[in-house]
Amino acid sequence: MDTFHLPCGECIFTLDDVSLQLGLPVDGNVITGPIVSATCEQLLGKVPN
Structure with missing residues (x-):
């Protein structure tokens, strides 16, 4: 899993x-x-390569 470091903490x-x-x-x-x-495309508006 990836941890996202935000100004208010980690998520x-x-x-x-x-x-x-x-x-x-x-x-x-x-x-x-x-x-x-x-x-x-419907949900994200883009198709990954």
């Missing part, structure tokens, strides 16, 4: 934190392929 983001914020499930089968790119 660690977990997969559960990201799941809660984005509303995405983190259990079940892994999804790969074009659907991942479409989901990234």
Whole structure:
């Protein structure tokens, strides 16, 4: 895990934190392929390389 050092202290983001914020499930089968790119673009506005 990465620790983010902020002026007010340190913070660690977990997969559960990201799941809660984005509303995405983190259990079940892994999804790969074009659907991942479409989901990234929809949620983040950008597709990673």
